[in-house]
Amino acid sequence: xxxxxxxxxxxxxxxxxxxxxxxxxxxxxxxxxxxxxxxxxxxxxxxxxxxxxxxxxxxxxxxxxxxxxxxxxxxxxxxxxxxxxxxxxxxxxxxxxxxxxxxxxxxxxxx
Amino acid sequence: xxxxxxxxxxxxxxxxxxxxxxxxxxxxxxxxxxxxxxxxxxxxxxxxxxxxxxxxxxxxxxxxxxxxxxxxxxxxxxxxxxxxxxxxxxxxxxxxxxxxxxxxxxxxxxxxxxxxxxxxxxxxxxxxxxxxxxxxxxxxxxxxxx
Numbered sequence: 001x002x003x004x005x006x007x008x009x010x011x012x013x014x015x016x017x018x019x020x021x022x023x024x025x026x027x028x029x030x031x032x033x034x035x036x037x038x039x040x041x042x043x044x045x046x047x048x049x050x051x052x053x054x055x056x057x058x059x060x061x062x063x064x065x066x067x068x069x070x071x072x073x074x075x076x077x078x079x080x081x082x083x084x085x086x087x088x089x090x091x092x093x094x095x096x097x098x099x100x101x102x103x104x105x106x107x108x109x110x111x
Numbered sequence: 112x113x114x115x116x117x118x119x120x121x122x123x124x125x126x127x128x129x130x131x132x133x134x135x136x137x138x139x140x141x142x143x144x145x146x147x148x149x150x151x152x153x154x155x156x157x158x159x160x161x162x163x164x165x166x167x168x169x170x171x172x173x174x175x176x177x178x179x180x181x182x183x184x185x186x187x188x189x190x191x192x193x194x195x196x197x198x199x200x201x202x203x204x205x206x207x208x209x210x211x212x213x214x215x216x217x218x219x220x221x222x223x224x225x226x227x228x229x230x231x232x233x234x235x236x237x238x239x240x241x242x243x244x245x246x247x248x249x250x251x252x253x254x255x256x257x
Binding site: 023024027031037040041044045048054057058061062065066070071073074075078079081082083086087090095098099102103106107 | 120121123124125126127128129131132133134135136137138139140141142143144147148150152155158159
């Protein structure tokens with residue numbers, strides 16, 4: 001008996017997902033190609049600096065580094081440290097502005 | 112088609128926003144990680160160094176076998192007093208306002224003033240300051256430096 005005969009069948013999912021890009025992927029490509037993703041990033045970065053969000057995150061990191069000692073801190077530690085607080089403390093008006101821009105883009109990209 | 116499309120758009124927008132935010136979070140964490148690893152955070156550096164040197168000084172003072180060349184520990188001065196080999200008198204640095212032990216004052220001044228003081232003015236700076244204090248400390252500091 002040949003091994004190929006006993007080989008388990010290819011799972012169905014792989015065939016379907018492998019070739020067609022998801023909606024999200026299409027949009028992501030459009031965002032990058034048009035340069036809009038870069039612009040959105042810069043806008044968000046700017047707003048987060050202006051409102052003190054970045055300083056807050058940096059302060060959290062500094063106190064953690066001070067507590068643990070700078071040689072015992074990994075990048076992963078810091079990312080896990082500031083992600084929940086970071087996501088939760090974006091001011092509403094900043095989030096609104098960005099969502100508005102993104103929605104306009106989605107409309108204009110005729111999706 | 113407004114209903115389902117709008118919901119889709121809203122969901123999509125939130126997801127895209129989340130992605131942007133997560134990227135920025137990683138950037139900020141990277142920046143902080145880099146600063147920490149390269150020791151670029153001056154305040155943290157100074158505090159660490161201070162703590163390390165204080166611990167060192169305390170250990171030296173506490174160690175009974177530690178003696179300078181003139182073995183100042185058991186020498187009695189003209190007033191009939193003995194002094195520890197590393198002066199432990201605490202006073203305030205005139206630059207930063209911190210409380211520093213006399214024996215640790217010169218190294219502290221080096222960092223506090225923001226530059227390295229060459230060895231001869233190291234003695235001079237501490238002597239100038241301490242000449243205001245009791246005179247016997249001058250000899251103590253000068254002789255006690257290992």
